Structure formats: structure tokens, C-alpha cells
Amino acid sequence: MHPNISPLTREVGYDGTDMDTSASPRTVTGRVDVHPRGFGFLTVQKPGTPEVLSAFIPPPDLNPLFAGDVVSATVTASGEGRWTASGLSLVERTRTVVYGEVVSRKGAFFLRIDKEVSNTDWPLDPGTTPVQHNDAVVARIADGKVVLLYRLEPGADRSLERVIARHGLHRDFPSEVVQEALRAKEAPHALGGSRRDLRSIPTVTVDAPSTRDIDDAISVLPAGPDGAVRLLVSIADVSESVKENTPLDLEARARATSVYLAGRVLPMLPEELSAHWLSLVPNEERHCLTVELRIDPDGRVTAADVYESLIRSWARLNYDEVAAFLDDNSISPAMEPVREAMPWFRLASARLAVSRAARGGMTMSRDEARFTFDTATGAVSGLAGEKDTSAHNMIERFMVAANEAIATWLMTRGVPTVYRVHEQPDPQRVADVNAFALHSGFAAGFGAQITPLALAAFDRQISGAKAEAALRSVLRRSLGPSRYTVKPGPHFGLAAPLYLHFTSPIRRYADLAVHRLIKAYLHGRRDFVHEDPEIEKLSQHINVRARSANRAEADRHHELEARFMSTRIGQQFPARIVRVKPFGLVAQLDGMWVEGMVPAEGLAGGPYRPDTRELSMVGKTRTFTVGMPINVKVVSTDEQLGRVEFALVE
Structure with a gap:
């Protein structure tokens, strides 16, 4: 097994008895979390359940440990349901690389490590590399021991390197992996063979202008006199070039996903491969896996076919020009080769939209803030919000339909796979949404068990409302995350009976695994293991790496927010409360997408405490609630911790 995999998926837990204070003390194995204020927590999860025990680690006991260390410890109940860990013993060190800044004391060098990783300075062995303070x-x-690997050049982006090391991300590819990618890129490829030839069918790709690793292409054709259309979603056949258990595959598996840090992408596959032979660039023949859907006039997918194909993209389009066509019938020069096909794309998208609306669920908007950088200095030059266009929505509908069809196709053939499952929300979380919606002037009307159609109706209510961002924030938390597993189940948020990821094998290992299983079946394999435990093991690994990637992307974003706002200390902005924490209010600046904390201790009329649902901060004479508009002043920033502090302006 690849050395970077096993530490990430190690199970930690206890003996399975009930977690109550009557069982104190007890010996457990858990994972260390480090708090920037110098203390830590031991997190222990009961195997096979979401139940978690968190035990406090005093600063002195934390000194020899790093975040992520697996340790055994004695945990003792300390009242009010709290636990304290003592007698910590290192079981496994999962972290191999750290970021820090050099501190010189009495002629010796120490490394002041990222506060999220360690609470103390470690003696540094610089080897032969000259280093100096800071x-x-x-x-x-x-x-x-902490041994220097390399020193960052003056002017390097410290935030970027800190986040990469903090989350154990893979920065560069090993030389043997790059060489294998180059060989795969340069190897002669026999085009065609038994593949279905789709080169004569108008086919396009739709991506951002900066995208280089293009892995999906679409075609839409009329299907017959009954009014049906054929939607062809063709995905780059990555598995043809990335052979299982090779160094290239093991590195991709260890990474499990591409990570999109503002200003830098850490790809799952080397660019030598992903941006060249695998990328579905226009006017080049490419091998793909294609799922062909027959969509009737009511928007129902009545048939699906899956096969290996040979395609040629007729045009590379971007989201803006496709949106201009969908909204205003505007034809860009790049569309000329597929001018006659464009109305069929719009028709297929509209049919799928009607069908999905009828079954409920919701499409989570990808509205987000994007940083721009000075090309000469690399400094953050701007921050602007981006919203989905009609073109984004069209491509999302096509990809979701393809993913659903593949999930059903594999299930009906008895092929185990990596499903994407999203459970129905917990009743208590549903009650939280009901309560907050009423407080905000909306009636969600959810019962104890929310349904996809009820969710869709609420989504329609809040769309465009002033409190929409706050309502969606509460709703997202109530819905919870989706996850990968070999065990088939519905995807509640999409109202899909079965779902998986098939459409992005260049950047997600789950999709690559699905491709391999499809091809195994197409090539005659039938000896599959029901709910194969090896696939479940892979799924759990991908879940861990995906969570790390999400946290890294969020940390990078927050650090750049702090950097961006550091030049705006003292300035005032309108904002809206988006979350309530035990220690204060999280507010988002209107139109700027920047979040910061208003500490509760700085609010007049205190003391304040959050309500049980953490939807309001309640004081003696005043209450602050999620969604409430406020005015704030920027007080301070901390780039290392990604924090912006506001003060309320009355």
C-alpha cells in the first residue's frame, strides 16, 4: 500500500461501551487536534457510528505532539459531560511535513510551527542550508526531530505553503510519477478499435476560459418522431492512461482529489498528462467513456447506454458565451461549427430542469468569492463574487443526469461501486430550520421528516430574499454532508434514488474508480463481490482526503480574506449575521463575501449567550439573530489563523 494512504484512514476509537461519565476513567485511542491558543483535544469516534468523544488536553501534555497524531490516553470525566485526557502515548505519527518560521535563541535555531499544528517551538536541524531568524x-x-527540507524564497506566499503543510497535501509529484505521466502522454495510442465512433456528431466542451484539464464533452441530437432527444455525455477515459497500482495511480489515489487553493491548484494527476493527452481539446481525437441518455418530452430518462467511444470536440465554449446564447440567442464565433446544435442543448436542459423540479430537492448555488492577484507581485488585488449562470446550470443538469444513470446502470448489473450518498436530515436539525425560518418571516412548514419536494418549495420561497444567504447557511448545516460508500443509498439533496460521481476522473479518484468498474463489466468481468469491502475502504480514504481538501480550501480563503482586509483596518461596512458561535457573531460584509467575528464580549448590554440552536445571541436587553443586518468596523486581522475581527457600529 502507498505510504501516504494508511495513516490517513486509520480507525481510532474505544471499546464500544456507552460514552457516559459512569465509565470514567477509560483508555482510548484517538486523534489529536491542536487549538491555536495552546491547548488541544483528543477526538475519539465510536466505530461505525457518528458518535464522538472529545477530551481536553492541557498545554503541557500537548507539547510533544502534532495535530493528527494518533495517541492512546486515559480519559476522565471532569463534570458537566466534559472529559480530560492524560497519560498520552504516541501510537502513530501521521504527519511527515510541517511549515514554520525560524526562531533564533542563544545561537540555536528553533522552528515556530503553524499554530494549528503544534503549540511549542521545536529544535530545528538546518542541515547544510543557511537559515536566519524569521x-x-x-x-x-x-x-x-524537525529537519529542514527547504527555505522559502523572500516574497514567497507563506500562507499557501502553510495551508499545504497543515493539511498534509501533496505539493509536487515524485519524479517517477512525472516520468510515468510523460511516457503515457508520449506513448502511441491506437485510436478507434472497438470503440463507437462519435466524431461525426456535433460535440462541445463548456468550461471556464482558464481550464486546461477538460474532462467532459456533450452532444444532443433528436432521437425520433416521438419528440425524444439523445444526450451524450462523454468523459475522458483516464483509466486507459492511469493503470491500476502503478506509481502514477498510487499517487493519484493518495491525493484522491485535486485541491483548488486560491492562486494555486494541486492537481490529482500531473499536468503533463491531464492537460494534454487526456484533455478533450477541440479538433483532436480522444478516447472517452460515453453515457447516452434518451430524454422524452416530459424530461424523463427512458433509456441509458454506456460504451467506450472515440470523439472529437467540434468547439471549446466558455460559460459566458453559452449563457449569452441560452439567455439571448447570441451566437459567438466559437459556436459557428455547432450553431445548429445549440438549440438542442437548450431543449435537453429545459426538459431535465422540469423533471428535476417535479421530484424536488434543491440545487445548491455555487455563489462564491474569488480572489484576483497582481500578475507581477502575486499580491491579492481584488475580491469579487461569482454567481452561477444559465450555462453553469445546464452543464450541472447534464452531469447530474449522467451520474444518476451510471449509478442505476451499475446497480442493475450487480457491479459494486463508489456511491455518493446523502442521508435525510436529522429531525432536530429540521426543527432548527423551521424555527429560524419563522424568525426570519418565512414558514418552512417541514414536518419531523423533511421531504425533497418540501425542500424545493422552501428553496423557491427564499430565492432572492434579503435573508437568503443566512437562510441557506442554516439550511446547508441542517442538510449535512454527502459521503462516498460502497453501500447504495439515496442522495437526499438531489432527490436521487441512486447517485455517484462519474464525470470528473481527471480531478476525482472516485470517478476514476467508477470508470474502472464500468470498463471491467464492458470487457466481460462478472465475478464482482457484493458491497466489496475493498471498495468501502477506498471510499473511506477518499472521504478523509476530500474533507482535508475542503478544509484546506476554506483555510486558504480565510487567510487571503485576512490579508485583503488588513489594509482596511478602521473602515466601516454594512454586514449581515450569518452564524452564531458561543464566543460571538459571524458577520458577512454585504457585496464583499468577507466574513469576520464580532466578539460577544465587545457587545454592549451583555453578558450574551447563544441559544440552544446557536441561531441567536441573547443578552439581557438585546438579541442578535442570524440574518440580522448590522454595521461593523474592521478592528484587526490575523492572516496565519485566517481571522478578521469586527466591532459593532451602533
Whole structure:
């Protein structure tokens, strides 16, 4: 097994008895979390359940440990349901690389490691590399020592390197992986063979202008006199070039996903491969896996066919020009080769939209903030919000339909796979949404068990409302995350009986695994294991890496927010409360997408405490609620911790 996989998926837990204070003390194995204020927590999860025990680790006991360390410890109940860990013993060190800044004391060098990773300075072995006080470095952990790997150049983006090391992301590809990618890129490829030839069918790709790893292409054709259309979603056949258990595959598996850090992408596959032979660039023949859907006039998918194909993209389009066509019939020069096909894309999208609306669920908007950077200095030059266009919505409908069809196709053939499952929300979380909606002037009307159609009706109510961002924030938390598993189940948010990821094998390993299983079946394999435990093991690994990627992307975003706002200390902005924490209010600046904390201790009329649902901060004479508009002033920023502090302006 690849050395970067096993530590990430190690199970930690206890003996399975009930977690109550009557069982104190007890010995457990858990994972260390480090708080920037110097203390820590031991997190222990009961195997096979979401139940978690969190035990406090005092600062002195945390000194020899790093975030992510697996340790055994004795946990003792300390009243009010709280636990304290003592007698910590290292079981496994999962972290191999750390970021920090050099501190010089009495002629010796120490490394002040990222506060999210360690609470103390570690002696640094610089080797033969000259270092000086305040240098930013990346070091490796070996036999309990911190040994310098490399020193960052002056002007390097410290935030970026800190986030990469903090979350154990893979920065560069090993040389043997790059060489294998180059060989795969340069190897002669026999085009065609038994593949279905789709080169004569008008086919397009739709992506952002900056995208280089294009992995999906679409075609739509009339299907017959009954009014049906054929939607062809063709996906780059990555598995043809990335052979299982090769160094290239093991590195992709260890990464599990591409990570999109503002200003830098850490791809799952080397660019030598993903942006060249695998990318569905226009006017080049490419091998794909295609799922062909027959969509009737009512928007129902009445048939699906899956096959290996040979395609040629007729045009590379971007979202803006496709949106201009969908909204205003505007034809860009790039569309000329597929001018006659464009109305059929719009028709297929409209039919799928009607069908999905009829079954409920919701499409989570990808409205987000994007940073722009000075090309000469790399400094953050701007921050602007981006909203989905009609073109984004069209492509999302096509990809969701393809993913659903593949999930059903594999299930009906008895092929185990990596499903994407989203459970029905917990009744208590549903009650939280009901309560907050009423407080905000909306009646969600959810029962104890929310339904996809009820969710869709609520989505329609809040669309465009002033409190929409706050309502969606509460709704997202109530819906919870989706996850990968070999065990088939519905995707509640999409109102899909079965779902998986098939359409992005260049950037998601789950999709690559699905491709391999499809091809195994197409090539005659039938000896599949029901709910194969190896696929479940892979699914759990991908879940872990996906969560790390999400946290890294969020940390990077928050650090750049802090950097961006550091030049705006003292300025005032209108904002809206989006979350309530035990220690204060999280507010988002109107039109700027920047979030910051208003500490509760700075609010007049205190003391304040959050209500049980953390939807309001309640004081003696005043209450602050999620969704409430406020005015704030920027007080301070901390880029290392990604924090912006506001003060309320009355």
C-alpha cells in the first residue's frame, strides 16, 4: 500500500461501551487536534457510528505532539459531560511535513510551527542550508526531530505553503510519477478499435476560459418522431492512461482529489498528462467513456447506454458565451461549427430542469468569492463574487443526469461501486430550520421528516430574499454532508434514488474508480463481490482526503480574506449575521463575501449567550439573530489563523 494512504484512514476509537461519565476513567485511542491558543483535544469516534468523544488536553501534555497524531490516553470525566485526557502515548505519527518560521535563541535555531499544528517551538536541524531568524521553511519530521527540507524564497506566499503543510497535501509529484505521466502522454495510442465512433456528431466542451484539464464533452441530437432527444455525455477515459497500482495511480489515489487553493491548484494527476493527452481539446481525437441518455418530452430518462467511444470536440465554449446564447440567442464565433446544435442543448436542459423540479430537492448555488492577484507581485488585488449562470446550470443538469444513470446502470448489473450518498436530515436539525425560518418571516412548514419536494418549495420561497444567504447557511448545516460508500443509498439533496460521481476522473479518484468498474463489466468481468469491502475502504480514504481538501480550501480563503482586509483596518461596512458561535457573531460584509467575528464580549448590554440552536445571541436587553443586518468596523486581522475581527457600529 502507498505510504501516504494508511495513516490517513486509520480507525481510532474505544471499546464500544456507552460514552457516559459512569465509565470514567477509560483508555482510548484517538486523534489529536491542536487549538491555536495552546491547548488541544483528543477526538475519539465510536466505530461505525457518528458518535464522538472529545477530551481536553492541557498545554503541557500537548507539547510533544502534532495535530493528527494518533495517541492512546486515559480519559476522565471532569463534570458537566466534559472529559480530560492524560497519560498520552504516541501510537502513530501521521504527519511527515510541517511549515514554520525560524526562531533564533542563544545561537540555536528553533522552528515556530503553524499554530494549528503544534503549540511549542521545536529544535530545528538546518542541515547544510543557511537559515536566519524569521525565515519561512518547510521541514520534515523524522525520529522525533524537525529537519529542514527547504527555505522559502523572500516574497514567497507563506500562507499557501502553510495551508499545504497543515493539511498534509501533496505539493509536487515524485519524479517517477512525472516520468510515468510523460511516457503515457508520449506513448502511441491506437485510436478507434472497438470503440463507437462519435466524431461525426456535433460535440462541445463548456468550461471556464482558464481550464486546461477538460474532462467532459456533450452532444444532443433528436432521437425520433416521438419528440425524444439523445444526450451524450462523454468523459475522458483516464483509466486507459492511469493503470491500476502503478506509481502514477498510487499517487493519484493518495491525493484522491485535486485541491483548488486560491492562486494555486494541486492537481490529482500531473499536468503533463491531464492537460494534454487526456484533455478533450477541440479538433483532436480522444478516447472517452460515453453515457447516452434518451430524454422524452416530459424530461424523463427512458433509456441509458454506456460504451467506450472515440470523439472529437467540434468547439471549446466558455460559460459566458453559452449563457449569452441560452439567455439571448447570441451566437459567438466559437459556436459557428455547432450553431445548429445549440438549440438542442437548450431543449435537453429545459426538459431535465422540469423533471428535476417535479421530484424536488434543491440545487445548491455555487455563489462564491474569488480572489484576483497582481500578475507581477502575486499580491491579492481584488475580491469579487461569482454567481452561477444559465450555462453553469445546464452543464450541472447534464452531469447530474449522467451520474444518476451510471449509478442505476451499475446497480442493475450487480457491479459494486463508489456511491455518493446523502442521508435525510436529522429531525432536530429540521426543527432548527423551521424555527429560524419563522424568525426570519418565512414558514418552512417541514414536518419531523423533511421531504425533497418540501425542500424545493422552501428553496423557491427564499430565492432572492434579503435573508437568503443566512437562510441557506442554516439550511446547508441542517442538510449535512454527502459521503462516498460502497453501500447504495439515496442522495437526499438531489432527490436521487441512486447517485455517484462519474464525470470528473481527471480531478476525482472516485470517478476514476467508477470508470474502472464500468470498463471491467464492458470487457466481460462478472465475478464482482457484493458491497466489496475493498471498495468501502477506498471510499473511506477518499472521504478523509476530500474533507482535508475542503478544509484546506476554506483555510486558504480565510487567510487571503485576512490579508485583503488588513489594509482596511478602521473602515466601516454594512454586514449581515450569518452564524452564531458561543464566543460571538459571524458577520458577512454585504457585496464583499468577507466574513469576520464580532466578539460577544465587545457587545454592549451583555453578558450574551447563544441559544440552544446557536441561531441567536441573547443578552439581557438585546438579541442578535442570524440574518440580522448590522454595521461593523474592521478592528484587526490575523492572516496565519485566517481571522478578521469586527466591532459593532451602533
